[in-house]
Amino acid sequence: MTATGPADELRRFDPAIPVERAATPPASWYVDPAFADMERRAFREAWVPVARVDQVATVGVCVTGTVAGEPWVVVRGEDGALRGFSNVCRHHAAGVVTEAQAAACEPLEELVCPYHGWTYALDGSLKRAPRTAGIRDFDVSATGLRSIAVTTCGELVLMRIAGDGPLPGGLAEVASSLDAMGVPDMRWAARRTFTVECNWKVFIDNYLDGGYHVPTLHNDLASQLDLEGYATVCQGDTVVQTCGDTVLYAWVWPNLMINRYGAVLDTNVVLPLAPDRCAVVFDWWFDKDLDDAAIGESLESSAQVQEEDRLICESVQRGLSSSAYDVGRYAPRLEHGMHAFHRRLHAALMP
Secondary structure (H helix, E strand, O other): OOOOOHHHHHHOOOOOOOOOOOEOOOOHHHHOHHHHHHHHHHHHOOOEEEEEHHHHOOOOOEEEEEEOOEEEEEEEOOOOOEEEEEOOOOOOOOOOOOHHHHHHOOOOOOEEOOOOOOEEOOOOOEEEOOOOOOOOOOOHHHOOOOEEEEEEEOOEEEEEOOOOOOOOOOHHHHHHHHHHOOHHHEEEEEEEEEEEOOOHHHHHHHHOOOOOOHHHHOHHHHOOOOHHHEEEEEEOOEEEEEEOOOEEEEEEOOOEEEEEEOOEEEEEEEEEEEOOEEEEEEEEEEEOOOOHHHHHHHHHHHHHHHHHHHHHHHHHHHHHOOOOOOOOEOOOOOOHHHHHHHHHHHHHHOO
16 A cells, blocks of 8 residues: 555556556455545435335335445335435434334334434424523424435435435346336345445445356356346446347446346345455345245345355455555456446545
């Protein structure tokens, strides 16, 4: 790792150099805490997936989490509208909706801060601020929860901390392809969260290597795929990898991966936790006529692949932290999707 700052390290990667001649980003992008801090802005300015639509289908049911250091809550209002807010009380900054309340999945009639009881309606407006007699220059109408932009795409709820903005380029095309592959008729079955001791970008790099690692790392999976027919198309903020007409792997800027294969759809959302640690949230949908035994077998097979990926990603992270490694190279015919990801990240981080 060099002694330069993150802005200098950012400029070491030149997005104008074609993939055939380009070097990968320096290791500092993956290990420097200052670089991770700089990436927070990119996440705040991006549409990131935060929930499934079915999780907030009922009025008053909340989902909570954190994006780029911002605690958030998503709730379905009495008018049926889906809304996002900073999960921060306007009194003394405590979280308004607790993790336990969100986990219970029970409808709330109002949002009551557990600290001093300040109470908000489901539309975020302040309803009550108990025991504040004598307060002056206090505008109740301007003291609601801070709004955060949310929208839906297919089965997912997306959030943009920085406010409303255009959806990722290419997302509509991905959604249309998934619709044509029967996704709206599938049923959700399971969610699992994996912690991986690697930078979030290592996990995405592994996903975007055009199937390069599959024959050597995933023997069972390789036998099910036509790797000679593996094709990658980069469009806008997406990279779509296909194997024939029935397999689609799509990455959507910055941290969403959507996989459609056989009778299965799964989504992977990568959440940065530290420069050398991330969480990956998996959700699975299956064809409605698939029985429980087949679903169980599919989940077991997926778990094996995730464990193989976890081990190699953690190995890569250790290597990136070594003084023996600075930059690498791309396999141009396979890894141009990875190169597109790096160029998109570079663009998001440039001042």
